[in-house]
Amino acid sequence: MNTERSSSTDHTLIIDGAAAAANVIESIKETVRSERLRPGLAVILVGKDPASGVYVRSKKRRAEECGFLSRQYDLPEETTEVELLALVRELNQDPDIHGILVQLPLPPQINPHSVIEEIVPGKDVDGFHYSNAGRLGTGDIGQAIVPCTPLGCLHLLKQVLGDGIRGKHAVVIGRSNIVGKPMANLLMHNDCTVTIVHSRTVEPQNICRQADIVVAAVGIPRLVKADWIKRGAVAIDVGINRVTKPNGETGLVGDIDYENVFPLVSAITPVPGGVGPMTIAMLMLNTLNAASRSSLSPADAQ
Numbered sequence: 518m519n520t521e522r523s524s525s526t527d528h529t530l531i532i533d534g535a536a537a538a539a540n541v542i543e544s545i546k547e548t549v550r551s552e553r554l555r556p557g558l559a560v561i562l563v564g565k566d567p568a569s570g571v572y573v574r575s576k577k578r579r580a581e582e583c584g585f586l587s588r589q590y591d592l593p594e595e596t597t598e599v600e601l602l603a604l605v606r607e608l609n610q611d612p613d614i615h616g617i618l619v620q621l622p623l624p625p626q627i628n629p630h631s632v633i634e635e636i637v638p639g640k641d642v643d644g645f646h647y648s649n650a651g652r653l654g655t656g657d658i659g660q661a662i663v664p665c666t667p668l669g670c671l672h673l674l675k676q677v678l679g680d681g682i683r684g685k686h687a688v689v690i691g692r693s694n695i696v697g698k699p700m701a702n703l704l705m706h707n708d709c710t711v712t713i714v715h716s717r718t719v720e721p722q723n724i725c726r727q728a729d730i731v732v733a734a735v736g737i738p739r740l741v742k743a744d745w746i747k748r749g750a751v752a753i754d755v756g757i758n759r760v761t762k763p764n765g766e767t768g769l770v771g772d773i774d775y776e777n778v779f780p781l782v783s784a785i786t787p788v789p790g791g792v793g794p795m796t797i798a799m800l801m802l803n804t805l806n807a808a809s810r811s812s813l814s815p816a817d818a819q
C-alpha cells in the first residue's frame with residue numbers, strides 16, 4: 518500500500534515498492550502452485566564483490582520463496598572467460614533451468630558482452646541479450662524479456678499514473694544498458710515523450726525541470742536537487758548508494774536529494790524500499806514467464 522505524508526507545499530505520495538513487490542511475489546507463488554510449475558533460476562557470481570554477493574543472495578532467497586528451483590554458482594575471481602562460457606552453455610542445455618543470470622560487474626579478464634550473448638535469449642531473464650534488447654527497441658515487447666529494473670519502474674509509474682502516463686514528458690537520467698536505455702524504450706512504448714540526459718549533457722537540470730516523470734539511474738548520491746524538478750512531477754529513484762552520514766554511520770541514499778525534492782513532487786520512490794524490491798520481483802516474473810513459455814513450446818527457450 519502507498520503511504521502519504523503531507524508536506525509544506527503539497528501532498529506527496531511515497532510509492533511503496535516493497536508492498537508492490539510483495540503483491541507481485543504473491544501472485545507468482547499462486548501461479549506456481551496452481552499451474553504446478555517448477556521454474557528454475559541459475560545465478561552466477563564471479564568473485565567476491567560484497568554488494569554483488571548481497572544482491573545474489575537475495576535473488577536466491579526470493580526464488581526459493583516463490584517455489585522455484587534456485588541454483589547459485591560462486592566462481593573464483595580468477596575464472597576465465599572460457600570457463601564461464603562453458604558453464605553458461607551447460608545451463609543453456611539444462612532442461613531444469615529456465616533463467617540464467619550472470620551478476621555484473623564481472624572481473625576485467627571477462628568480456629561481459631561475450632557472456633551475455635552466449636545465454637540463449639529465452640533464458641536471458643535479465644533481458645540484456647541483444648535479441649531481447651532489439652525486440653524491446655523495435656516494439657516487439659510481447660516476445661522480449663524486458664530488463665528487471667526498468668520493468669519494475671514502469672510497474673510503479675503505472676500504479677501512480679495509470680493511463681495518464683501517455684503523452685507525459687519523461688526524463689531518464691543515465692544511459693546504461695541495464696537501466697537507462699531500456700527504460701527510455703519502455704517509456705516510449707508507453708507513449709511518453711522521452712529525453713535521456715547523461716554525464717556529458719549540458720545543463721541537465723534545465724532539461725530535467727521540464728519533466729513530468731524523472732527516472733534517476735546514475736549511481737551518484739543525491740545528484741538530482743530540488744532545482745532539477747518541476748512541481749507535481751513523479752520521481753523514480755533507481756540509485757542505491759552507500760554513504761557515510763555526518764554522524765559517522767553508513768546508510769543508503771538514492772540519486773535524488775529526497776528531503777529537498779519531496780515537497781515538490783506528487784509522488785516519489787524512497788531508498789531503500791522503492792525500486793529495489795521491484796527489481797527482484799520482476800526477475801521472478803521474468804523467470805516464471807520463461808518457464809511457462811518453455812513448457813508450452815520447449816524449442817522457443819533455445
Ligand code: GUN
Nearest residue numbers: 618619620621622643695
Ligand atoms: N548488476 C547490477 N544490476 C544488475 C542486474 O540487474 N543484473 C545483473 N545480472 N547484474 C547486475
